[in-house]
Amino acid sequence: EAQVTQNPRYLITVTGKKLTVTCSQNMNHEYMSWYRQDPGLGLRQIYYSMNVEVTDKGDVPEGYKVSRKEKRNFPLILESPSPNQTSLYFCASSSGTSGNYEQFFGPGTRLTVL
């Protein structure tokens, strides 16, 4: 089944403790992206990747890092999480290098930073 998976689905952590949210897709998509969703603010793009080893900042990249060492994986790294990064996170992927086709979203990761 074609899908985007994220792990973990739920995470409660404390300020400053490094964490990684994994994202993996099995559709051989070039394009991948991370969003965060907050009440009243909609979905905002954090980082995106056009292809392996090509990443770029979205609208809200501060406090996040990403890497794209292989096509299927696009982990989101929070080196020193803070409470304002408490949010619902979604990974997305799409064929084509610009995400211009149908985008497939993962199930989401609900992160709470205390």
Next chain:
Amino acid sequence: DAKTTQPTSMDCAEGRAANLPCNHSTISGNEYVYWYRQIHSQGPQYIIHGLKNNETNEMASLIITEDRKSSTLILPHATLRDTAVYYCIVRVATSNTGKLIFGQGTTLQVKP
């Protein structure tokens, strides 16, 4: 990307057609209309997209007016599982970032 305007909420009876409108009066000639939906904090789901011709797939139909300033998403036989927030998004096909800008959307409540 052009701004879109959607009603905040709508109700629909189960089994009836749900018609969700979207205004995009400032749409440019190279911008597409995309529809996504999000079911209660799940990941958004692509529904359909189009440029100027009407489109239909297994989920829905998209009707775009001739002047392209508005469109309507039609769910032909709504079910309870179609209860969700529906987002109308207008953007160019050759976006540099691939970013989708989700506005407030329309909350569709399908009632028995």
